[in-house]
Amino acid sequence: MIKTVRTAPYQDQKPGTSGLRKKVPVFAQENYAENFIQSIFDSLEGFEGKALVIGGDGRYYNREVIQKAIKMAAAAGFGKVMVGKGGILSTPAASNVIRKYRAFGGIVLSASHNPGGPTEDFGIKYNIGNGGPAPEKITDAIFARSKVIDTYKIADVDDVNLDEIGSFKVAGMEVEVIDPVADYAELMEQLFDFSAIRALIASGVRIAMDSMGAVTGPYAKEIFENRLGAPEGSVRNFTPLPDFGGHHPDPNLVHAKELYDDVMSPDGPHFGAASDGDGDRNMIVGKGMFVTPSDSLAIIAANATVAPGYAKGIAGIARSMPTSAAADRVAEKLKIGMYETPTGWKFFGNLLDAGKATVCGEESFGTGSDHVREKDGLWAILFWLNIMAARNESVAEIVKKHWAEYGRNYYSRHDYEEVDSDAANGLMTALREQLATLPGRTFGRLKVGSADDFAYHDPIDGSVSKNQGIRILFEGGSRIVFRLSGTGTSGATIRVYVERYEPDRARHGIETQEALADLIAIADQISELKKRTGRDKPSVIT
Secondary structure (H helix, E strand, O other), X not given: OEEEEEOOOOOOOOOEEOEEEEEHHHHOOOOHHHHHHHHHHHOOOOOOOOXXXXXXXXXXXXXXXXXXXXXXXXXXXXXXXXXXXXXXXXXXXXXXXXXXXXXXXXXXXXXXXOOOOOOOEEEEEXXXXXXXXXXXXXXXXXXXXXXXXXXXXXXXXXXXXXXXXXXXXXXXXXXXXXXXOHHHHHHHHHHOOHHHHHHHHHOOOOEEEEOOOOOHHHHHHHHHHHHOOOOOOOEEOOXXXXXXXXXXXXXXXXXXXXXXXXXXXXXXXXXEEEEOOOOOOEEXXXXXXXXXXXXXXXXXXXXXXXXXHHOOOOOEEEEEOXXXXXXXXXXXXXXXXXXXXXXXXXXXXXXXXXXXXXXXXXOOOEEEEOOOOOOOHHHHHHHHHHXXXXXXXXXXXXXXXXXXXXXXXXXXXXXXXXXXXXHHXXXXXXXXHHHHHOOOOEEOXXXXXXXXXXXXXXXXXXXXXXXXXXXXXXXXXXXXXXXXXXXXXXXXXXXXXXXXXXXXXXXXXXXXXXXXXXXXXXXXXXXXXXXXXXXXXXXXXX
16 A cells, blocks of 8 residues: 655755765654655656665664665555665665666665764765766755655555565565675676785785774675685674764774774784775775875776776776876876866766776775776775785885876875854855965965866766865965865865875875975965864864
């Protein structure tokens, strides 16, 4: 039986860079999740009788919303739902399932790298048929619908047993509970030289993979220990927990410090990696070397052909605007396309679908390729192991040789989290008002060459995305970028990016914050950040 339920709209359901994210108590309000899911369905056309993929990262409230989504999909007229066992599907795995089985689209339940728990974060996003996040024309339609919605439809049936693989009917719709790991692991075996990686591990190279109590645990356990022969215990925190074990599932130097310290210790592993809440981000560390995400993208692109899935070379590289220009130098040498997009993986989709780009990356610890339409943490980790195996070199040796060949882009991101929203918006407004007067000004030894509010003109569909971040570009390649993040759930996060290009290999060993000290001071001088926010230092430095 299909029920039509009366509801009242909420006015705060505008999707950010990757779906709608709020605290669990917000989503738990009467009809809040139902309204947003119905708004998704009301914004789509032509899905009757087709398949929908549903899954999430296992965080608190995941199972409850999956049950609602299944019943509402049945009421909307979908012919089939594919859902991961236990409600689990990493974000890249969900993208793969959508693509492999030619589903109409998918609902991914995640707040990515944000904390989980009864009072923490939750999220819902819609992915289209190519496996990638919905473009802005769809998310704008979803938001518009959410502001006026007055009813939703739902099948009045019992909850689905998510813990048993198999197929059954729900209100006339087929529901298939699938192994969340199998299809993804099979894809990785097609892309990478598992024999070479097995030999690397067998030779005594010890690895440590921290899944941070999040979704990649089952995937990493199967791939690294079962298929690649890493000793039991190589994969840490591998059981997905609703609150991620009380940890913050963001793979950076603050929240994965224990892993970093272990790798840097004399007797620690040779290679360390971590992934986030939904499995789409990664951190790479080697003995004596933390790899910045910007450098990781450049090094993967420069060495792509060592992996079987990329043996014929790559068509192009795409990076988000705040990501460093390290990859640009690789693209220039390889004579391939280089694309600078706004932050948000959805902007890479057109380039990947059109065959313009093969490898993509964001400075926020996200890297991926055309194998799916999401960033992919385990993919990046496997790529690094494949490069190490092919070159028979350590992480530190690979990075230092790359700098010697291409130059080093000193780069850092300073995050000021949960800043008062009015203060954050006031800071950005004041910066925009200065843009016309900044070019030609000198700050210490640095002269501003240009300054703008980045706008992206999509070369495939012609769409324009404005106000994507303030750029201050100095002569000689240094730059400062300011933007507000769309991935948090309370207050505002101001991100400040500073970058300096250093071609002189004799100057590649300077500590990063020291190398960028003058730019950091200039950033505060121009923005009055400390004065406007009341913050003496960033919440996180990466």
